[in-house]
Amino acid sequence: MRSNGTRTRVPQRKTIDTPLGSASLTRGLLDGKQYDEPIRVLPDVNVIKVGGQSVMDRGRAAVFPLVEEIAACARKHNILIGAGGGTRARHAYSVALDLDLPTGVLAAVGVSTSRQNARILQMLLARHGGVYLNPEDFEKLPLYFRVGCIPIMVGMPPYEYWEKPSKSGRIPANRTDSGVYLTGEFLGARSVIFVKDEDGLYTDDPKKNPRAKFIPRISVQELLELDLDDLVVERVVLENMLRAVHVKEIQVINGLTAGNLTRALEGEHVGTTIHVT
Amino acid sequence: MSLAGTRSRPRRTHIPSKLMRESLLDKKVMESTETEQELAILPDVNVVVLGGQSLLDRGKAALFPLVDEIVHCRKKHKIIVGVGGGARVRHTYHICLDLGIPLGGMAMVAGAVDEQNTRLLQSLLAKHKGITLNKDHFLDLPLWLEAGMIPIMTGMPPYHYWEPPTGDDRVPAHGEDLGMFMVSEVLGGRSMIFLKDEDGLYTADPKKDPKAKLIRSVGAAELLEMNLPDLIIERSVVETLTRARHIRQVQIINGLKPTLLRRALDGEHVGTIIHAGPLPRASRNGLAARRAGRNNRAK
Numbered sequence: 328m329r330s331n332g333t334r335t336r337v338p339q340r341k342t343i344d345t346p347l348g349s350a351s352l353t354r355g356l357l358d359g360k361q362y363d364e365p366i367r368v369l370p371d372v373n374v375i376k377v378g379g380q381s382v383m384d385r386g387r388a389a390v391f392p393l394v395e396e397i398a399a400c401a402r403k404h405n406i407l408i409g410a411g412g413g414t415r416a417r418h419a420y421s422v423a424l425d426l427d428l429p430t431g432v433l434a435a436v437g438v439s440t441s442r443q444n445a446r447i448l449q450m451l452l453a454r455h456g457g458v459y460l461n462p463e464d465f466e467k468l469p470l471y472f473r474v475g476c477i478p479i480m481v482g483m484p485p486y487e488y489w490e491k492p493s494k495s496g497r498i499p500a501n502r503t504d505s506g507v508y509l510t511g512e513f514l515g516a517r518s519v520i521f522v523k524d525e526d527g528l529y530t531d532d533p534k535k536n537p538r539a540k541f542i543p544r545i546s547v548q549e550l551l552e553l554d555l556d557d558l559v560v561e562r563v564v565l566e567n568m569l570r571a572v573h574v575k576e577i578q579v580i581n582g583l584t585a586g587n588l589t590r591a592l593e594g595e596h597v598g599t600t601i602h603v604t
Numbered sequence: 605m606s607l608a609g610t611r612s613r614p615r616r617t618h619i620p621s622k623l624m625r626e627s628l629l630d631k632k633v634m635e636s637t638e639t640e641q642e643l644a645i646l647p648d649v650n651v652v653v654l655g656g657q658s659l660l661d662r663g664k665a666a667l668f669p670l671v672d673e674i675v676h677c678r679k680k681h682k683i684i685v686g687v688g689g690g691a692r693v694r695h696t697y698h699i700c701l702d703l704g705i706p707l708g709g710m711a712m713v714a715g716a717v718d719e720q721n722t723r724l725l726q727s728l729l730a731k732h733k734g735i736t737l738n739k740d741h742f743l744d745l746p747l748w749l750e751a752g753m754i755p756i757m758t759g760m761p762p763y764h765y766w767e768p769p770t771g772d773d774r775v776p777a778h779g780e781d782l783g784m785f786m787v788s789e790v791l792g793g794r795s796m797i798f799l800k801d802e803d804g805l806y807t808a809d810p811k812k813d814p815k816a817k818l819i820r821s822v823g824a825a826e827l828l829e830m831n832l833p834d835l836i837i838e839r840s841v842v843e844t845l846t847r848a849r850h851i852r853q854v855q856i857i858n859g860l861k862p863t864l865l866r867r868a869l870d871g872e873h874v875g876t877i878i879h880a881g882p883l884p885r886a887s888r889n890g891l892a893a894r895r896a897g898r899n900n901r902a903k
Contacts, residue, residue, distance in 0.1 A: 338860075339662065340658075341662070341691065345694060362704075362774065366703075366704040368709070380616060386617060418624075420623055421621040424637050427641055431789075485763070485764055486762065489778075489783060489786040490786075492789065496634040497638065506766060509765070512769060513708035513709065513765045513766070557631075558627075558629045560629075570769040
């Protein structure tokens, strides 16, 4: 190797001739319409998020009946569970925030709480076929469904230190709602259902404002326009839905009411549905 | 276990903390988590990205002089090297799009091309303490940097199947440029330099448009507003720069003129500088204070 100060000839690129060969892949350059729509990878899977604070942190009284209902539903439907974080994630966030740490570190530590909850759910569901799904084993999903298992995974997406800084504050924008939604969108899932502890979306936090009104059905566009101070799913889920190919409707249901999950899986409207118009 | 008819509302068990009963989606709560002095984790690290198509795909003639330059610069500066993908990533995307592979699947498989490039580059840099840094070993960075190593990373961020949808664009928005930008941002690094095969950012692709003009310096928000037909770095980098807390500027330089790297690392303006613009409100004072602190130490 020798150092090379000034150069007379630019060394040639070795290229591969494809329609994208010389594209710089920055926005707008690629005419995506020259390709057909993406396939649905696992179109009969239902992705269900079990809330952390809303369900797990309520303990046995909330979790046991829900586990039984999930087990019963899994006899008829393919169910993939994503676990939320909850109180311990918030505690970790508040310590990290106090230490002046950046968003990426919060996102990285947030994964661990969600992993605890996934493992706890796996132990409760084990005798019904619950298996813990490592993100590295994501491609084994077809195997698990083929043998009738209920895979349970971490809700957090794997962004960790690569989570982009938020527009406001340092709480990561992509948390367990986002991860679970994106899992469903990638798989081209049959449904994506968020199991929480409220009947769905309200005009304000019903735990704090008794006059908050229930919204049974709303479009993403309308919801973004309302610009509510608080929401029942992470904002980034709504933004991603606008650009999604497959999952253009989600449902948020109350997991504390028996039978809601069963009915939602049958296609019934039991909570708030948010859809793309 | 029994299926209760109507479930009573069991109490949540809380740990008392600032965010305990708050909705993390509440705008006021989110805003309250801003800090005036976010911690810089590795403030003396410089992140340098080698373009895939622009440099690695040009082989020996482009890479050997650049490798010598990186080794020279490492004597003075701590450097993390990131690699781009290049022609094989474009081919991967083309085949995947043709087969109908969803976006997340494309993001998942594309990283393998970066992996090839890290192995190639590591072979060249091995005798100069070049070492491939798997993202699982991200936390080992201090050890490696203190030992004088040159960590080489795959640029793609680990978004994998969870790459957010991009609508009609159809290809992942978060590539090697964004991945390495986030490395420097989360570490609170000293500088972020993109090595490409042009003198910087032009008003259009200079390879296709001979009338394209070099932009020496531009604000990130201003650049987004210009809505140029082509950018030399990923748009997601420019977008993220507008809300970055640490990285106040990135520089794009010509890797075919290798000695520019030492000058850029010494703080010279030798390519295109994209400025972050104003900080998010609450961070401003803190950053100014920290900077003043740094300068005082330097004196």
